[in-house]
Amino acid sequence: MASRWQHRIAVSMMASCDVGRLQFVYALLFEVSLGPGLVSSSSFPVCSMGHGTSRLYSALAKTLNSSTASQHPEYLVSPDPEHLEPIDPKELLEECRAVLHTRPPRFQRDFVDLRTDHPSSHPPIRVMQWNILAQALGEGKDNFVQCPVEALKWEERKCLILEEILAYQPDILCLQEVDHYFDTFQPLLSRLGYQGTFFPKPWSPCLDVEHNNGPDGCALFFLQNRFKLVNSANIRLTAMTLKTNQVAIAQTLECKESSRQFCIAVTHLKARTGWERFRSAQGCDLLQNLQNITQGAKIPLIVCGDFNAEPTEEVYKHFASSSLNLNSAYKLLSADGQSEPPYTTWKIRTSGECRHTLDYIWYSKHALSVRSALDLLTEEQIGPNRLPSFNYPSDHLSLVCDFSFNEEPDGLL
Numbered sequence: 001m002a003s004r005w006q007h008r009i010a011v012s013m014m015a016s017c018d019v020g021r022l023q024f025v026y027a028l029l030f031e032v033s034l035g036p037g038l039v040s041s042s043s044f045p046v047c048s049m050g051h052g053t054s055r056l057y058s059a060l061a062k063t064l065n066s067s068t069a070s071q072h073p074e075y076l077v078s079p080d081p082e083h084l085e086p087i088d089p090k091e092l093l094e095e096c097r098a099v100l101h102t103r104p105p106r107f108q109r110d111f112v113d114l115r116t117d118h119p120s121s122h123p124p125i126r127v128m129q130w131n132i133l134a135q136a137l138g139e140g141k142d143n144f145v146q147c148p149v150e151a152l153k154w155e156e157r158k159c160l161i162l163e164e165i166l167a168y169q170p171d172i173l174c175l176q177e178v179d180h181y182f183d184t185f186q187p188l189l190s191r192l193g194y195q196g197t198f199f200p201k202p203w204s205p206c207l208d209v210e211h212n213n214g215p216d217g218c219a220l221f222f223l224q225n226r227f228k229l230v231n232s233a234n235i236r237l238t239a240m241t242l243k244t245n246q247v248a249i250a251q252t253l254e255c256k257e258s259s260r261q262f263c264i265a266v267t268h269l270k271a272r273t274g275w276e277r278f279r280s281a282q283g284c285d286l287l288q289n290l291q292n293i294t295q296g297a298k299i300p301l302i303v304c305g306d307f308n309a310e311p312t313e314e315v316y317k318h319f320a321s322s323s324l325n326l327n328s329a330y331k332l333l334s335a336d337g338q339s340e341p342p343y344t345t346w347k348i349r350t351s352g353e354c355r356h357t358l359d360y361i362w363y364s365k366h367a368l369s370v371r372s373a374l375d376l377l378t379e380e381q382i383g384p385n386r387l388p389s390f391n392y393p394s395d396h397l398s399l400v401c402d403f404s405f406n407e408e409p410d411g412l413l
């Protein structure tokens with residue numbers, strides 16, 4: 001593991017630098033300290049589902065106290081074979097609701113029908129984008145001053161996250177800030193029929209938090225009965241050719257019903273004000289990687305992410321004007337189809353209220369249609385203390401869209 005003193009040197013050097021130089025030093029130190037091993041594109045192996053009965057008994061309980069169950073960090077421990085028995089999603093939902101019985105009910109959100117004239121003979125592909133809030137960051141770093149610590153208890157908060165996933169049943173899940181992959185999401189979601197891939201941040205801020213559960217990172221899950229994995233790349237993003245602490249996963253999937261291929265990607269760009277140029281450079285690197293993976297947009301693309309950037313930022317403009325012909329799906333919820341939602345994250349920190357649009361689902365606008373999108377929570381539902389809360393587990397809202405392929409010739413991608 002890279003030594004913490006190198007990280008501390010970076011931080012102390014940052015204190016005396018201007019922003020451009022600071023970002024350079026930051027990227028440079030990550031490069032020298034982490035070496036080439038983390039740089040190459042590779043996919044983490046995942047376990048396929050077993051053929052047991054649909055007995056749920058203790059499926060959730062097995063993960064409840066997992067953080068104290070082993071001497072090793074949970075993120076290094078492989079799930080035991082018992083974890084591979086299929087689970088009935090309804091039973092898991094019931095079990096989550098039982099854990100959450102003292103909490104207020106979850107919010108009602110409706111899908112907005114956005115169907116166009118494009119006919120589709122195949123079932124839509126439902127994609128969920130969600131920064132689920134890393135447990136270590138929520139408890140140790142984020143400073144959500146209006147959120148009671150009890151609302152963040154992992155044993156319950158994880159049930160709120162699972163409930164959200166089970167309520168919308170996405171075919172593909174693109175998650176950020178996952179710091180409970182190996183002990184919670186991989187074993188449970190694999191039993192629900194998903195194949196998962198996790199790519200941790202090389203120097204996750206979670207590791208600075210006492211009693212952390214390992215690094216946070218991006219995770220991508222897809223339903224194995226709907227898609228076949230064609231190829232997978234774990235990408236460590238660069239900024240001005242230097243390796244950074246931010247990552248992406250890009251996978252080419254083939255739909256089993258239609259035999260059509262598409263690329264799905266998930267990312268989480270650098271946070272905080274003052275880092276706009278850095279984010280922009282990371283976005284350019286991601287676009288370049290996606291150009292290569294889709295062979296210059298020959299196959300349709302969906303890119304989900306917490307871009308940590310408002311629509312006014314350069315990185316957003318790069319995506320909107322890219323030769324990959326992308327559109328942002330949640331714009332379609334606006335009256336004119338041209339405006340992003342007013343917020344995708346809303347929290348109160350010591351510095352005050354933070355209401356921003358940072359999360360996006362980009363898609364190939366000629367090759368794919370958005371058939372529907374899940375409406376956001378209203379200000380009234382979010383409530384005066386904002387997010388996270390007793391009835392919503394993250395400071396970011398989930399975005400969910402149903403896509404279908406347009407019956408267009410390949411040339412129009």
Ligand SMILES: NC(=O)C1=CN([C@@H]2O[C@H](COP(=O)(O)OP(=O)(O)OC[C@H]3O[C@@H](n4cnc5c(N)ncnc54)[C@H](OP(=O)(O)O)[C@@H]3O)[C@@H](O)[C@H]2O)C=CC1
Pocket residue numbers: 011131137141142143177201203204205206208245246269270271272306308349
């Ligand atoms: N980046 C920096 O300026 C500094 C970073 N470090 C350390 O460097 C390491 C690398 O971090 P890096 O990947 O660059 O981190 P980022 O700056 O990208 O942020 C990491 C996490 O912090 C959250 N975050 C964003 N704004 C705030 C805020 N105002 N207060 C608290 N949390 C916030 C982000 O959540 P979301 O995406 O949901 O907004 C994100 O998940 C970490 O150990 C970090 O502690 C140390 C000093 C300065």
Ligand SMILES: [Mg+2]
Pocket residue numbers: 131133134137177
């Ligand atoms: Mg966060």
